[in-house]
Amino acid sequence: MRVALGQFNAIVGDLAGNAEKMRKIWAGAMESKVDLLAFPELAVCGYPPEDLLLKKHFLRDNRLIVDKLAADFPDKTTIVGFAESYRRKCYNSAAVLQTGRINKIYRKGLLVDYGVFDERRYFQPGTRPVVINIAGLNVAVTICADIWDTDWLAGSLRDTNQIQMILNISASPFHLGKVEKRQEIVSRCAKEFNCAVAYCNLVGGQDELVFDGSSCFVDSTGKFIAKGRAFAEDLIIADVIPSADGTVQVKPIKPRAPQPTGVLDEVYQALVLGTRDYARKNGFEKVLLGLSGGIDSSVTAAIAVAALGPENVVGITMPSKFNSPETISDAEKMAKNLGIEFLTIPIEPILKQFDQALKKTPGWDSKGIAYENLQARIRGCILMSLSNQFGSLVLTTGNKSETAVGYATLYGDTAGGFAVIKDVPKTMVCELAEHINKTAGWQIIPADVLNRPPTAELRPDQKDADTLPDYDLLDKILKGYVEQDKSAQQLVESGLPKDVIMRVIRMVDRNEYKRRQSPPGVKITPKAFGKDRRLPITNRYNSFDDKA
C-alpha cells in the first residue's frame, strides 16, 4: 500500500482556497500512484475555525466542499478533515472519499479542552471506529488526540480486526518540546498496536498558533522511517508493507527532508513562519517596526526579514534626548546589515508639546513614569500613523519576560498588529540572536547590541536592572509561575529568593489588563499568554495570603 501525507498550509475559513490546494496535491499524489492520500485535521476549513463553527451556513459550506472533493477525487482513497454537521450536532470528522463519493465518516473521539483548545464548545465526541481496507491492509482512521490515549484507542478498536496501519490526521501546534513529545506518542502507538502509523499534521501559522507539520511514518517497531519537512509544506510518500511475521514495514520513496538543527532552530523557524503567515494571510505585504538598537527589536527585525524579505520591512528609529548615540547608530547598523529601509523620526518636539499641554494640569510630573510612558506612546502613534498611511503591519518587539511583568507601555511599545517574540523569554531572545548570527556566518546583529545591558532609555541612564530582577532569575521564576502554575511556596522551596518571587508574582498578576490588550504573537512555549492562559483581570487571589 502506497500512502501519501498531504501536509499543507490551510487558511482558516478559505474553503475554496484550501480545496484548490488539495486538488493540486491530489494530482501530484496520483502521479506517484498512491493508494491512500491523507490531509490534515479540519483541512477543509483550517484549524482552529473557532466560532465560525457556530454558523450553520459555515458547516453547510464545509459539507458542500467535501462533496465536491469527493467528485474530484474519483480514484483511490482520500481522507479529508472537515467540520461535520449531523442532526443538529457538530463533529470534528474525517471523510473517506472513494469512487467519487463520501464512503465513510470517522468522528474524532477524544476532544481536547486544555491550553489553546476549546473543542467541547463546538463538537460532540464520536463513538465509533472507522477501519478501511486499502490494498488488503486494514487502516484505522483517527484524529489527533485519539492516539494520545492508547487505552482509549484500544477500547475504541477492540471489536475490529488486526490493524496494519493507524492513520492519524492532526492539527497539532508547535511549542518547545512538542516535536519530541509527539514522536514518543506516535512511536508508542505503533508498538502498542503492532502496526505502522502514518501521521499527517497541518502546517502554517494561524493567529497565535504555528503548526509545524513534521508529518511522519513509523513502522510497527516504533521506528521513524519517513519524516516530512518542519514549518513548510510537504508531500510525504511511503510504501507500507506487512510482513509474514506480523510486523509492518515502511519504505520511504524519497530521502528524508532536512530537519531543524535543534531547539533554537525550531523556535526561529516557528517565529518566521508565524510572522509570514500572519502578515500574508491577513493581506499585508509590508511590515514596519521601531528599531531601538536593542536586542529585542534587532531579533524581531531579523525574523521579519527572513519571513517577508528585506524589501518588505521598514525599520524606524524614534530617538528622544534619552537615547544614546550608540543605540541610535546600532539601530542604523542593524538596518543596514539586514538591507531594509530605515527612517529616523525624532520625538523630542512632540514630547515637548505634550508636556506643555499636560503641565497645565496641576500635579503633572515631567520626570515621572507617566512622562516615560508618554515617550513610548508617541512612538506608538508614529508607527500606527505610518501603518494607517501605507497599509503596513506594525510588528511589536516585546519579549515574554517584559510582557509577563508588564514592563511595557500599553498603547506604546505594545502598539501594533503582531507581537513576534511575545512568547520568547528574554534569555532566549539572546540565544536567538546568537543563533541568527551563527546561521548567517557573520554578525548581522552587532556585538554591541548583544553585549549592552538592556535599557528602555526613557530616562537618563536607565537600565532594566533598576526595575527588574536579573533576567536569568526572572525567567526561572516566570517559567515556574506562568508555565507550570507553581505556587510561590513551591518556588521558594526550589531555592529561589522569596522577596523576588513575591515581587514578580505581584507584577504578573497586576498586569493581566495590559496583556489582554496586547497584539497576538507566536506561541512557542508550553503556555503562552493569550487563549492558552486565561486569568481574570479582576483577581484578588494571593496564594501567600489565603493559605490556611
Add this chain to the structure above:
Amino acid sequence: MRVALGQFNAIVGDLAGNAEKMRKIWAGAMESKVDLLAFPELAVCGYPPEDLLLKKHFLRDNRLIVDKLAADFPDKTTIVGFAESYRRKCYNSAAVLQTGRINKIYRKGLLVDYGVFDERRYFQPGTRPVVINIAGLNVAVTICADIWDTDWLAGSLRDTNQIQMILNISASPFHLGKVEKRQEIVSRCAKEFNCAVAYCNLVGGQDELVFDGSSCFVDSTGKFIAKGRAFAEDLIIADVIPSADGTVQVKPIKPRAPQPTGVLDEVYQALVLGTRDYARKNGFEKVLLGLSGGIDSSVTAAIAVAALGPENVVGITMPSKFNSPETISDAEKMAKNLGIEFLTIPIEPILKQFDQALKKTPGWDSKGIAYENLQARIRGCILMSLSNQFGSLVLTTGNKSETAVGYATLYGDTAGGFAVIKDVPKTMVCELAEHINKTAGWQIIPADVLNRPPTAELRPDQKDADTLPDYDLLDKILKGYVEQDKSAQQLVESGLPKDVIMRVIRMVDRNEYKRRQSPPGVKITPKAFGKDRRLPITNRYNSFDDKA
C-alpha cells in the same frame, strides 16, 4: 423549614474576603432562625475563576476555606459553592455544612461550554444527586445549569424519594432577556417536580460579566413568592411549607424587593454595577474619560457618576480645529450637570508637531485617515498620561455598533481600562440617554446632545452617516450577523438591503483585530464581543463566495 438565600457580591480569588462576607451573612441568618442558608455557585472563589482553577494551591486553599467555614457554621445547614479537587480531578461543587463539618458534597452535573463559559476546561461532571433532609423536608441540591434541563434532572433524581424543594445555587450572568428566561426555567422546574424551588444567584461585576442576583423562591405551582433585589446584595428569607395535598407553599418573611422598571432599567443597572465593580475590585477610586459633547461619552459619564459618585469622575475635553463650539460647550454643560471635574486640553499644537514630523516621510497625507486617527490617538495619549499620573482608570466610550464595524481608532478612542457601553448598540445608547433623563426628572443629558447627528469630528463637517449606514439599519444587521450568527443570505431574505449587508459583514470581519485589543466592558446582549464570541483574526470565510 425556613430558608435563606445569601445573594452576595463575591470577588474572584478573594477567598478570605468572600469567607468573611459569608460569616456576616450567616450570623444575620441565624438571628432570623433559618434552618437552611445557601450561598451562590463557587461562592468561596467567585465566578468565573478561569485558569486559577489550574493551580493546585488554589484548589487546596478553596478546600481550607470550606473546612474553616464548616467549623464557623456549626448550627443548622449551610450550602456553599466551591472548587473541589478530588483524586486529581476538579469539580464545581456545593458543600453541605452541618454540625461543624462538611457532611456531603454535590458536584455539578451539567457543565456549560457555550457563550462565555468554559467549564469543561476545568471540571468533570458529577454523577450523583444529593438530597438532604431539613426539618422533615427533602431538599435536592443542584447547581446552575442542572435545572435548565429537566429531563436530565429527572434522570438524576429518579431513585430519590419525593422532593419538597430543589435548591439551586447559581452564577448566572445578566444579558437582555435573561431574567425572564431564568424565571421560566425556575417556574417550569417547580411544576415538573411538584416542589418549591429556592434559587440563589450570585451578584456583582466580574470583568465582562455582571451577575444580577434576582434570587427567588417559587412554590410548587411555579408561582414566584419571594424575589431578591436585582444588581445588589440581598438576603432573601422564606418559609417552605408542604401541604397535605402534596403541594408545597412558600411564605416570604419580608416584603418583595423593588425590581427594575423594565429592560432599559435593567441594562442601566447592569452597566452601573459592572463599572463600579470593575473599578473598585481592581483598586481604582477615580475614573476619567474624554467628553466630546456626543451622546456616547455623555451616557458613559452619567453611568460612571451613578457608579462611583461625581467626586470620582473627571471629564476631559480635547478639542481640535474640527470640533464645533456647540459640542465643546455641550461637553462642559454635561460635566456641570453631573457635577464632575472638567478639564480642557486642546490637541492642536501637538497635532501640528506630529504632522511636521510625519510630513518628512514621503507620502504622508495631512488630510487622510491616518491624520484623522492621529487626533484620536493624541487624545488617547493624554488620557493615559493623566491615568498614569493620577492612578485613575480611563473609561472608553465606544458603543457596540462602532465596535462591531471598527469605526474607532485603535489606541485612540479605544484606549482605556474599561469600555462601559461596548456591548450597547447605538440605538440603545440613545434610549439609555432618554431613560437617564426621565429617571432624573430633568435633562441631565442636554437636548442638543440627543438630537445632533452623530459625528467623530475628525475632519471638517464629518458625520457618521458619511461612512456608516443609518444606525437603525446597522443595528438590525449587526443583531442578525453578530448576535444570531445569521448568514448574509438569511439577512437578505429578511428584507434588508444586500449591498449594505455585504459592506457591514466585511467591516465586522475585518475589524476583529481591533476588538481583540480593546478593553473589556459589560456584556448586556446575548452575544457580546469578547470571550462570548471567539472569531479568528486570520479568517477568510465569506459565506457569499464559498457557497455551492
